Amino acid sequence: MLHRRPLPSVIPFNQILAQLVKLKQFEAVLSLKRQMGLVGIASDAYTRNITINCYCHLNQMEYALSVLAHFFKLGLQPDNATSNTLINGFVLRNRVADAPRVFRKMVAGGYCQPNAITFNTLIKGYCAMGNNTAAIQLLRHMEANGCQPDVFTFNTIINCLGKHTLVDEALNLF
Numbered sequence: 001m002l003h004r005r006p007l008p009s010v011i012p013f014n015q016i017l018a019q020l021v022k023l024k025q026f027e028a029v030l031s032l033k034r035q036m037g038l039v040g041i042a043s044d045a046y047t048r049n050i051t052i053n054c055y056c057h058l059n060q061m062e063y064a065l066s067v068l069a070h071f072f073k074l075g076l077q078p079d080n081a082t083s084n085t086l087i088n089g090f091v092l093r094n095r096v097a098d099a100p101r102v103f104r105k106m107v108a109g110g111y112c113q114p115n116a117i118t119f120n121t122l123i124k125g126y127c128a129m130g131n132n133t134a135a136i137q138l139l140r141h142m143e144a145n146g147c148q149p150d151v152f153t154f155n156t157i158i159n160c161l162g163k164h165t166l167v168d169e170a171l172n173l174f
Helices: 010-022 026-039 045-057 061-073 080-092 098-108 116-129 132-144 151-163 167-171
Strands: none
Touching: 010 026, 010 045, 026 045, 045 061, 045 080, 061 080, 080 098, 080 116, 098 116, 116 132, 116 151, 132 151
């Protein structure tokens, strides 16, 4: 596809990149993305979100953040997918303390509003750290902001409380 003339749009490449991500071929995704740029196929926001996700899975958070900086430099608008991908990357790399900072900056900048995925990812991170109090506080904040907790939200918190033998607190969630 890279040698066809005229060059195809970014859309078929995004489809290929997304499939490579599903196969956990993160290095291949980044390589293909570089080749796309060399032949003149411009990345869109979806391509950049895929790139951020790959860097997060490869434990290269600084590169993921540099892709976010490129969003701003190019005048692209990061969205919830961008924010959620970065937050998940920080959680995956046990940098849970950094995740809320990114989230707050994205919300303060007006780029996104928290959704169930955002809250669930942060709750998962707090639970992974064993910070039950922060997870429950975030659950209450989620409810107060009109975002409905889902099965994943409650399963994550109940599982965390159960691991710490806090069954009474788990029962008090409802």
